[in-house]
Amino acid sequence: MTNPTLAAGAVERHLRARRDTGHGLLMPYVTGGITPGWTDYLRAFAAAGADAIEVGLPFSDPTLDGVTIQQASGTALARGASTRRILADLSGMPDVGVPLVVSTYYNLVLHDGPEAFCAALRRAGVGGLIVPDLPVHEADELTDVAAAAEIELALLASPATPQPRLAEISCRSRGFVYAVSVMGTTGERAALAASAAELTERVRRVTDRPVLLGFGISTPDQAREARRHADGVVVGAAVMRRVLDGAGPDDLRAFLATLRQALDQECDRPR
Amino acid sequence: MRHLLPWREPVPPDGTMGEPRARGRFGEYGGRYAPESLVEACREVDEAFREAWVDPGFRGALARLLAVHAGRPTPLTPAGRLSEALGVQLYLKREDLTHTGSHKINNVLGQALLATRMGRRRLIAETGAGQHGVATATAAALLGLEATVFMGERDIERQALNVFRMRMLGAEVIPVTTGSRTLKDATSEAMRHWVGATGDSHYCIGSVVGPDPYPWMVREFQRVIGDEARGQCAAELPTGVPDYVVACVGGGSNAAGTFAGFADTPARLVGVEAEGGAGAARGRLGVLHGCRSLFLQDDDGQITEAQSLAAGLDYPGVGPEHAHLRDLGRARYVTVTDDEAIGAAVRLARTEGILPALESAHALAWVIRAADTGDLPAGSTVLMTLSGRGDKDVSTLKELL
Ligand SMILES: Cc1ncc(COP(=O)(O)O)c(C=O)c1O
Numbered sequence: 086m087t088n089p090t091l092a093a094g095a096v097e098r099h100l101r102a103r104r105d106t107g108h109g110l111l112m113p114y115v116t117g118g119i120t121p122g123w124t125d126y127l128r129a130f131a132a133a134g135a136d137a138i139e140v141g142l143p144f145s146d147p148t149l150d151g152v153t154i155q156q157a158s159g160t161a162l163a164r165g166a167s168t169r170r171i172l173a174d175l176s177g178m179p180d181v182g183v184p185l186v187v188s189t190y191y192n193l194v195l196h197d198g199p200e201a202f203c204a205a206l207r208r209a210g211v212g213g214l215i216v217p218d219l220p221v222h223e224a225d226e227l228t229d230v231a232a233a234a235e236i237e238l239a240l241l242a243s244p245a246t247p248q249p250r251l252a253e254i255s256c257r258s259r260g261f262v263y264a265v266s267v268m269g270t271t272g273e274r275a276a277l278a279a280s281a282a283e284l285t286e287r288v289r290r291v292t293d294r295p296v297l298l299g300f301g302i303s304t305p306d307q308a309r310e311a312r313r314h315a316d317g318v319v320v321g322a323a324v325m326r327r328v329l330d331g332a333g334p335d336d337l338r339a340f341l342a343t344l345r346q347a348l349d350q351e352c353d354r355p356r
Numbered sequence: 357m358r359h360l361l362p363w364r365e366p367v368p369p370d371g372t373m374g375e376p377r378a379r380g381r382f383g384e385y386g387g388r389y390a391p392e393s394l395v396e397a398c399r400e401v402d403e404a405f406r407e408a409w410v411d412p413g414f415r416g417a418l419a420r421l422l423a424v425h426a427g428r429p430t431p432l433t434p435a436g437r438l439s440e441a442l443g444v445q446l447y448l449k450r451e452d453l454t455h456t457g458s459h460k461i462n463n464v465l466g467q468a469l470l471a472t473r474m475g476r477r478r479l480i481a482e483t484g485a486g487q488h489g490v491a492t493a494t495a496a497a498l499l500g501l502e503a504t505v506f507m508g509e510r511d512i513e514r515q516a517l518n519v520f521r522m523r524m525l526g527a528e529v530i531p532v533t534t535g536s537r538t539l540k541d542a543t544s545e546a547m548r549h550w551v552g553a554t555g556d557s558h559y560c561i562g563s564v565v566g567p568d569p570y571p572w573m574v575r576e577f578q579r580v581i582g583d584e585a586r587g588q589c590a591a592e593l594p595t596g597v598p599d600y601v602v603a604c605v606g607g608g609s610n611a612a613g614t615f616a617g618f619a620d621t622p623a624r625l626v627g628v629e630a631e632g633g634a635g636a637a638r639g640r641l642g643v644l645h646g647c648r649s650l651f652l653q654d655d656d657g658q659i660t661e662a663q664s665l666a667a668g669l670d671y672p673g674v675g676p677e678h679a680h681l682r683d684l685g686r687a688r689y690v691t692v693t694d695d696e697a698i699g700a701a702v703r704l705a706r707t708e709g710i711l712p713a714l715e716s717a718h719a720l721a722w723v724i725r726a727a728d729t730g731d732l733p734a735g736s737t738v739l740m741t742l743s744g745r746g747d748k749d750v751s752t753l754k755e756l757l
Binding site for chain 1: 379387388389390391392393394395396397534535540541544547548551552554555641642643644645646648651653656657658659660
């Protein structure tokens with residue numbers, strides 16, 4: 086189904102290979118610069134069985150984030166975090182063995198210009214990029230530049246996205262399709278929204294690219310349920326609430342291990 | 357005495373301030389940089405607005421609301437004593453005389469009517485000075501809608517009167533405690549809230565900012581200021597068209613509405629920003645709250661907090677069309693300080709018996725300064741939009757004077 090002229094990049098090849106063995110994908114999120122030794126979280130995530138890691142570059146006005154990630158962004162910025170420093174931290178650490186995907190708002194991409202921004206990501210060893218306020222119809226400016234820098238620009242799909250547009254998003258997305266499970270902001274939720282299953286089915290109809298479900302997934306049960314529909318999950322606020330409450334890398338490793346286990350159990354079930 | 361038109365050739369329409377280009381672009385600015393979850397909602401607003409704006413039924417209903425409820429047309433008042441002192445002919449477009457006391461009501465009645473047409477039951481709004489919040493609460497009450505207004509904690513403190521007014525009108529006022537706790541953060545919070553409420557709510561943005569079609573739609577709803585003023589100037593000014601058209605700029609809605617009426621004339625357009633909120637004069641290219649425009653930012657690309665005594669000018673950016681008008685040189689953007697604005701407010705009160713909103717006092721402060729420095733040639737005719745009345749600012753002024 087994929088266009089052979091648009092060969093999948095490293096992030097997508099990695100995620101596809103793992104998915105194709107029946108493995109449920111886990112992508113935890115951490116706000117860059119949230120604590121002095123924040124890159125230790127990345128090592129802990131990888132050790133807990135993460136398949137990719139999302140690193141947020143904090144922005145002053147995160148219009149798609151709920152209270153937890155807003156607070157994390159504010160804390161990181163108050164500590165002096167910036168795109169430059171976070172990427173320097175990433176450059177200075179040994180390879181964690183799984184792809185790193187940066188997420189941030191478009192203002193930070195435009196700040197030095199898309200070319201300089203993507204080149205800086207590449208130098209820091211980042212393979213993917215998520216920009217929640219850059220919908221597909223505004224992405225032209227960044228798409229080619231990102232591709233040239235070998236940065237896979239993953240696009241978001243939402244429950245409100247009509248089917249033709251969903252097809253375009255799925256086709257133009259690189260690395261994976263980020264399916265937003267619910268009409269809302271990031272944040273922990275008591276239950277997986279019904280819209281999650283429906284959206285994932287609709288994305289599946291138009292692509293075989295890996296589909297990661299994000300927004301609100303906070304417990305092993307929800308991860309298990311999400312896995313029934315999608316190839317994997319993104320877990321942000323549930324991680325960052327623990328970090329904000331003082332949990333260290335070891336605590337997060339233990340938490341993510343419970344999600345890993347849930348995803349693995351769901352895989353073992355007859356499907 | 358000045359000559360009557362046409363002593364000067366009228367300038368043909370230059371295509372500015374018409375419909376934006378494809379994808380809501382004004383030059384390189386504008387666009388719909390909204391989370392995917394809001395894109396469909398924006399598209400629905402766009403479609404509904406396009407249909408409504410060419411529907412005589414809608415236009416008629418809006419015109420009637422503006423006339424019987426908001427009190428339009430507003431007068432054009434010659435500022436006689438001040439004009440004499442300044443050596444220019446100053447005319448004030450009196451948006452302060454609208455119901456609820458500012459130009460915000462023009463846009464809100466338009467959007468509230470549109471929301472009704474779209475079957476929405478609730479309006480979401482952000483507010484800084486509280487004027488847009490009061491206008492939204494008013495329109496919601498009038499049309500039987502609910503209203504939820506987001507307002508920064510700091511603005512809630514300094515605009516207590518307007519908070520009380522909103523609650524009296526039945527609106528829910530939600531304090532925003534993040535960031536600078538002013539308009540920028542209230543706007544972010546309103547957008548976040550809208551993501552979860554697109555099914556039954558309309559986001560009623562208060563200025564010419566936000567994702568396409570808002571900058572265009574809000575300008576069209578505010579165009580009534582400029583269109584009325586144009587007609588009034590033609591009838592009442594010796595020159596027919598003023599030499600200068602001046603308005604204060606927060607997001608820029610009253611300025612955009614005013615400028616729209618004069619875009620195809622030789623009038624020079626001047627937007628006056630607060631020194632601490634000068635998006636057009638000192639911002640750099642960025643994307644915030646759904647549009648590509650000029651924003652105040654630090655060296656790392658973080659949006660910086662605007663600082664102005666006038667809560668309505670406390671926004672770190674301007675609408676995309678203003679950025680475009682600036683690039684074209686069609687409009688000029690200047691700044692004045694808090695102190696100059698306070699001085700101007702007092703001067704207007706004492707010479708003309710009008711206490712302006714501190715936002716509007718910025719526009720006047722520039723007129724006064726420019727007349728003093730000769731930046732405004734002696735004898736020029738100046739149309740200035742008085743965007744709102746100063747009642748809300750009385751407690752602020754009381755503390756300072
Ligand atoms: C009286 C008054 N004037 C001006 C403004 C600035 O807004 P804009 O530039 O969008 O007209 C406000 C905003 O609250 C206001 O209340």
